[in-house]
Amino acid sequence: MIRIRRQSAHWRSAHVARRPVKAASWRGCTLFAAPLLVAVWAGFPSHAFAQAPAVPAPDQQVALVTGSTSGLGRELALRLGARGNHVIVHGRNEERGAEVVDAINAEGPGNARFYRADLASLADVRRFAETLLADYGRLDLLINNAGFGSAPDERLLTEDGHEYRFQVNYLSTFLLTHMLMPRLLDSAPARIVNVSSGAQTPIDFTDVMIENDFSGRRAYAQSKLAQVMFTHDLAEELQGTGIVVGSLHPATYMPTGMVRRAGVEPRSTIDEGADAVMQLVDSDDYESGQYFSGLRPTRANDQAYDAGARARLKRLSQELTGIRCRMGRCRYVGG
Numbered sequence: 001m002i003r004i005r006r007q008s009a010h011w012r013s014a015h016v017a018r019r020p021v022k023a024a025s026w027r028g029c030t031l032f033a034a035p036l037l038v039a040v041w042a043g044f045p046s047h048a049f050a051q052a053p054a055v056p057a058p059d060q061q062v063a064l065v066t067g068s069t070s071g072l073g074r075e076l077a078l079r080l081g082a083r084g085n086h087v088i089v090h091g092r093n094e095e096r097g098a099e100v101v102d103a104i105n106a107e108g109p110g111n112a113r114f115y116r117a118d119l120a121s122l123a124d125v126r127r128f129a130e131t132l133l134a135d136y137g138r139l140d141l142l143i144n145n146a147g148f149g150s151a152p153d154e155r156l157l158t159e160d161g162h163e164y165r166f167q168v169n170y171l172s173t174f175l176l177t178h179m180l181m182p183r184l185l186d187s188a189p190a191r192i193v194n195v196s197s198g199a200q201t202p203i204d205f206t207d208v209m210i211e212n213d214f215s216g217r218r219a220y221a222q223s224k225l226a227q228v229m230f231t232h233d234l235a236e237e238l239q240g241t242g243i244v245v246g247s248l249h250p251a252t253y254m255p256t257g258m259v260r261r262a263g264v265e266p267r268s269t270i271d272e273g274a275d276a277v278m279q280l281v282d283s284d285d286y287e288s289g290q291y292f293s294g295l296r297p298t299r300a301n302d303q304a305y306d307a308g309a310r311a312r313l314k315r316l317s318q319e320l321t322g323i324r325c326r327m328g329r330c331r332y333v334g335g
């Protein structure tokens with residue numbers, strides 16, 4: 001059993017450290033460096049003193065694509081930037097994140113900013129959400145795309161002690177989405193797209209962390225079904241709010257990082273997957289909560305339609321993340 005720990009410094013300090021005064025002159029450096037040092041020393045929110053980042057214009061739509069440093073998420077971020085959105089690029093790899101941000105800012109008409117957060121740390125997810133709430137007055141689109149595939153075929157744990165895929169692919173999405181909900185509600189009409197997969201295995205509620213009969217494929221498929229179940233619940237909770245939510249299997253074996261790591265021969269293109277996601281972003285022609293395979297609405301695993309199983313998953317997710325829901329409204333209460 002391997003326990004994965006965060007590999008580098010806290011994302012917020014990393015964000016400050018990355019090219020803090022890149023474009024400034026020497027005189028600018030001293031002007032910016034003094035408050036930065038004071039801020040770090042005094043524990044002020046570091047994002048307040050980070051390099052001048054792209055900020056959205058008052059009428060510009062803001063989109064967050066989790067896991068947009070590579071693969072499908074990268075393509076989605078580029079497409080949204082090319083449409084004029086302000087794109088919040090997210091992942092762990094700062095170099096690849098900066099490359100995506102630079103490409104969007106250079107190409108226009110949209111702009112972008114990178115945030116590092118490790119979804120294998122619930123503390124990181126909370127800080128990420130809190131910082132986005134502080135930095136952005138609106139959020140029109142949330143694409144929960146980040147994911148960790150079935151390879152390696154090893155049981156991994158997060159720093160919170162949870163089964164790795166369950167947390168990275170599902171639990172952190174649950175926490176992040178609920179914490180960002182006030183901004184999405186303020187910005188409605190808004191949209192949430194959960195990038196799931198056709199690989200779906202029912203959750204065994206007596207062994208959610210898969211201590212027995214573990215396989216990477218089972219862990220991945222359970223986490224992906226959990227995303228679809230979450231999407232159904234969200235659709236119910238968000239009725240009448242102007243927020244539409246959908247989930248999908250984007251395309252089968254696109255040539256992305258997780259498919260390469262699994263050693264599988266690609267069968268479709270990243271463009272096909274991105275077209276399917278963008279359909280859920282753009283179309284007014286589907287019912288909130290619907291699950292798609294590529295461009296077609298389809299039926300997910302039976303457990304997604306089992307209200308009892310969904311309620312169990314929701315209870316467990318609340319316990320593990322500190323989210324509490326009352327009268328259909330959920331918020332972070334700590335824990």
Ligand SMILES: NC(=O)c1ccc[n+]([C@@H]2O[C@H](COP(=O)([O-])OP(=O)(O)OC[C@H]3O[C@@H](n4cnc5c(N)ncnc54)[C@H](OP(=O)(O)O)[C@@H]3O)[C@@H](O)[C@H]2O)c1
Pocket residue numbers: 066067068069070071072073090091092093094096117118119120144145146147148168195196197198249250251252253254255256257258259
């Ligand atoms: N590829 C396919 O054929 C296929 C099929 C069905 C569904 N999907 C779904 O499509 C989505 C995108 O995957 P992909 O195929 O594009 O794979 P990918 O190239 O491996 O991209 C995964 C993304 O998720 C991020 N990520 C992974 N672990 C993370 C963590 N602990 N914290 C924060 N970010 C993390 C990665 O960022 P960093 O590397 O910067 O951490 C990267 O940007 C996933 O949800 C996947 O399940 C893919």
